[in-house]
Amino acid sequence: MAIAKAERLMNLALCLLGTRRPLSKRELRESIEAYLEAGSDDSFNRMFERDKDDLRELGLVIETVENLDGEVGYQARRDSNSLPPITLDAEEAAALGLAAKVWQQARLAGAASGALQKLRAAGLPEDVDPYEAHGALEPRIPVHETAFEPLMLACRDRRPVVFEYRKATAARPEPRHVEPWALECWRGHWYLAGFDRDRGAERVFRLSRITGKVRSRGGAFTAEVPDVVTVRETVASWAGETADRSALIRLRSGAGYPLRARATAVRELGDGWDELEIPYGHGLDAWLVEFGPDVVVLDPAELRADVVDRLRAVAKG
Amino acid sequence: MVGKPARPANAIDQTRRMLSLVTYLRERPGARIEDVARAFGITEDELVSDLDVLPMCGTSFRGGDLLDIDTDGERIWWHNPAALGAEAAEPLRLAADEATALLVAARAVATLPGLRESDRQALLRATAKVEAAAGEAAGASSRLSVTFESEGGVFADVDRAISERRRLWIRYYSPARDEVTEREIDPIRLVSVGHTYVEAWCRRSEARRTFRLDRVAEIKILDEPSAPPEIELRDLSEALVQPAAEDPEVVVEVGPGGRWVAEYYPHDSAEELPDGGLRITLRTPDPASLRRLALRLGPDGRIVSPQDLADSARRAAREALAAYDEVVTAYDGLDARLGASHAAGGVQERQYDRQERGL
Numbered sequence: 001m002a003i004a005k006a007e008r009l010m011n012l013a014l015c016l017l018g019t020r021r022p023l024s025k026r027e028l029r030e031s032i033e034a035y036l037e038a039g040s041d042d043s044f045n046r047m048f049e050r051d052k053d054d055l056r057e058l059g060l061v062i063e064t065v066e067n068l069d070g071e072v073g074y075q076a077r078r079d080s081n082s083l084p085p086i087t088l089d090a091e092e093a094a095a096l097g098l099a100a101k102v103w104q105q106a107r108l109a110g111a112a113s114g115a116l117q118k119l120r121a122a123g124l125p126e127d128v129d130p131y132e133a134h135g136a137l138e139p140r141i142p143v144h145e146t147a148f149e150p151l152m153l154a155c156r157d158r159r160p161v162v163f164e165y166r167k168a169t170a171a172r173p174e175p176r177h178v179e180p181w182a183l184e185c186w187r188g189h190w191y192l193a194g195f196d197r198d199r200g201a202e203r204v205f206r207l208s209r210i211t212g213k214v215r216s217r218g219g220a221f222t223a224e225v226p227d228v229v230t231v232r233e234t235v236a237s238w239a240g241e242t243a244d245r246s247a248l249i250r251l252r253s254g255a256g257y258p259l260r261a262r263a264t265a266v267r268e269l270g271d272g273w274d275e276l277e278i279p280y281g282h283g284l285d286a287w288l289v290e291f292g293p294d295v296v297v298l299d300p301a302e303l304r305a306d307v308v309d310r311l312r313a314v315a316k317g
Numbered sequence: 318m319v320g321k322p323a324r325p326a327n328a329i330d331q332t333r334r335m336l337s338l339v340t341y342l343r344e345r346p347g348a349r350i351e352d353v354a355r356a357f358g359i360t361e362d363e364l365v366s367d368l369d370v371l372p373m374c375g376t377s378f379r380g381g382d383l384l385d386i387d388t389d390g391e392r393i394w395w396h397n398p399a400a401l402g403a404e405a406a407e408p409l410r411l412a413a414d415e416a417t418a419l420l421v422a423a424r425a426v427a428t429l430p431g432l433r434e435s436d437r438q439a440l441l442r443a444t445a446k447v448e449a450a451a452g453e454a455a456g457a458s459s460r461l462s463v464t465f466e467s468e469g470g471v472f473a474d475v476d477r478a479i480s481e482r483r484r485l486w487i488r489y490y491s492p493a494r495d496e497v498t499e500r501e502i503d504p505i506r507l508v509s510v511g512h513t514y515v516e517a518w519c520r521r522s523e524a525r526r527t528f529r530l531d532r533v534a535e536i537k538i539l540d541e542p543s544a545p546p547e548i549e550l551r552d553l554s555e556a557l558v559q560p561a562a563e564d565p566e567v568v569v570e571v572g573p574g575g576r577w578v579a580e581y582y583p584h585d586s587a588e589e590l591p592d593g594g595l596r597i598t599l600r601t602p603d604p605a606s607l608r609r610l611a612l613r614l615g616p617d618g619r620i621v622s623p624q625d626l627a628d629s630a631r632r633a634a635r636e637a638l639a640a641y642d643e644v645v646t647a648y649d650g651l652d653a654r655l656g657a658s659h660a661a662g663g664v665q666e667r668q669y670d671r672q673e674r675g676l
Contacts, residue, residue: 003373005328010335010374018376018402033373058333059412059454082407086450092443095436099423100358108418110330113358115415117333119447121340122408126356139426139509141463155460156413171573171593185425185463188511208580232464257490257497257534290609291495292633296640308641310615314634317619317627 008034012051013060017081022065022073058114083122090125098139105143108152145190145207148183150214155180158225160197160217163210173211178203179221184231193231195223202226204234243279248299251276255294285310334359335367335374336409339384343406347392368393376401416451417458420444425463429472429509465509471533472507475515479504484543485517488535489528493606497534502526503543506550518545564600567607567626571595571618578610578618596621608633 011032015023029035029044038044052062052074061080065073088096100116103109120126147163154161161180164173177197184191189206196203250273251259260266265277275298278284285306288295297304334357341356342348354364368388375383385396411419423444427437448455478485485504490497502517512529519526525548566585571578573593584599601607604626611620611630620627 004370006331006335007370007373009328009332010370013332013336014374014376014401054329054332057329057412057414058336059410059415061410078407081410083410084450084452086446088443088446089439091435091439092446095426095440096419096423096443096447097358099426099440100419102422102426103418106327107414108422110327110333111412111414111418112422114330114333114337115411115419115447117337117341117357118409118411118415120356121337126352138506139429139465141422141425142510152461156417156457166576168577169574182460182462184461185511231462255495257495258492258532261534286613286615289615289637290613292608292612293636293640294495295637304641308638310612311634311638311641313616314612314614314619314630315638317631 003034003037008032008047009051009054013055013058013076016055016060016062016074016076017078019075022063022067022075024067024071024073028074083118086119086122088119088124093119093125096124102139102141103143104140105148107149108141108143141185142188143185143190145210147207147210147214148190150216151180151183151192151207154214154216155183155192158221160219160221161214162217163214164212165205166209166211168206168209176203176205177217178205179223179225181225182229182231183207184235186232186235191231191235193229193234195221197222204231206235238282243281243284245280245300246277247280247284247297247303249276249278249288250274250296250298251291252294256291259288259291259295289314331367331370333412333415335371338367339371339401340406340408342386342393342395343398343401346398347394349392350388350390353393411447411451411454413454413457416447416454417461419447420451420455420458421461421463423447425465429465429513433476465511465513471530471536472513474536474538475504475507475530478538478543479506481538482543484520484539484541486537486539487528487533490532490534492532492609493603495609501539502528503545505545505548516550518548561600561602564602565604565623566598566600567604567623568621569597569599569607569610569614569618570621571597571614572616575614575617578614582610594618605629 011034012028015028015031023031025045025048028048029038035044035048038047055076056062060076062074062076063080065075067073096116096119100112103112116124151161153159159180160177162175162177165176166173178192179195179197180192181194182192184193189208192205192207194203194205195201246264249259250269253268253272253274259276259278260274263276263278267275269275280300280303285303288297288303288307289310295307297307338353338357341353345353350361350364354361357364365388368386371384371386373383382400384400387394387396423440426432427440427444432440475485477483485502486499487502488497488499498521500522501520502515503520504515504517506516508514508516508527512531514527514529516525516527518524569575569578570590571594576595579587579595579597582597582599584597586598588596590596604623607620607626608630611618611626612633620630
């Protein structure tokens, strides 16, 4: 039976961490059973390279040293691999315990638990159940978009990418060449901010509109990454939340609670209708149409015309 | 414990766990399986499978110096802790992904308005310490961020009602019916998935209901004790709203401008149409609630079936248009011709909007 990968990785990690001098590939092969069973040199070499990458993914710093005979040796030195001293009290530990549970994405959930386990090994207090300590709260970060993981890695490693992107109102996706800067989750959806090479400017993309695979491109970023990347402000303006004008509407009494909750002024007209002043941002026309005959737009005229247009389209069927 | 995400076994996760485990066990001879599994946030079965692997591992490149770790099913014994040199047993530095996962989550949780102040302070202190300990590995964590949203006042009342086991009275807005109704609920737990929700037993419908906090118009904590029946909590990795198989089917056809419907509504199928639109089939217990959607779509889509729903949307639109003839004429004497010229402006406006939205 083939030896499990976790066992092989664990042995390689322990060898590299435990040694006081760099070990050659030959020495490592002789001391790890899975490598002895690897068969040909080729398959051993491939396995060894992959395993080193996996251990680096876990945070292990592996140094490569060439000795006088030109032979390469490997070592994970203690000073570059041990956690600096960190002392957390029980409250802090419970708070981190809660945070480590919020990811619903396998890679990040694994990484967050891994971080907590390393802290645990370093003496993090463990008496407190985070759910006990934090009452009834269960925050979750949803990640449903398949583009998330490759983009997260590309942001981390600052690697340019290309993907097919279908704009909100476009029938067909188009390839976009992007230097990815940052990902942000807002209201349960993920967005990417980056430099769009085709348009030569910063753009924000919604991950659920990326179709097909995210592919990495070689080479470095060509545009400077800003110190602060703002995703939420852009998305909020799409959602009509940055209103710079106001609108005047008539609303049937008792209807349209969310409109009332946002209103800056409400006047009862007494005939079964109220008059409301509400912020006028992007997308207000479509929202108002949802209320059908319970809303009448009075002002401004362009908003009224948009709403009437939409109503006509529905009335025609 | 509820809501622990189930994860497939993964060699990388298992390796990182075992590396921490050896450090941890070295300090704690005879540690109890139950306690170790809890400290590591894993099941006892997962821990036992790690304990099966560890005796096959060692540090000496000459071989023959394997970790002699075993368990009697209750406690874990390590008979040769010296087999692992002090070098190999030190707690390991955090990897970039680990620091990112923990720090981004901690910063997100700290934004929850409903978090108790003492907990927020503890979280902020812990975040600063982890950042310092992670050093360079913490750098990439600024490339990922999450904002939770919840209504602070409502959240605090729900949280208090849950911890004091008291019933709540709420006025709750239902967008499907565009109405605000009063109900008494026995709160069970608060859930943040994008928006924040309270899962509760609704005394009006005698059923489990999920209420979005930003739709709570008013809230009061009652003196009566909360007594929700024992119900099994749902797995949070599933969508909060799951249509049932017996729910009536609704078919919507949208043009390219209405493709967002497929992103926002859970659906059974979405077929591509030749014009770049979609034919979407979904199920809902209450098709009338989709009248809002039909109206919102305007020129970008229409209800194909059921006919009742399509008719009711058309009727609502005609009734609304009639109101414009009356009220708007009275308001500023606008006539239909003027309205039409504005309509042309409206088209340009929307094209501009599309460009903006299509970024």
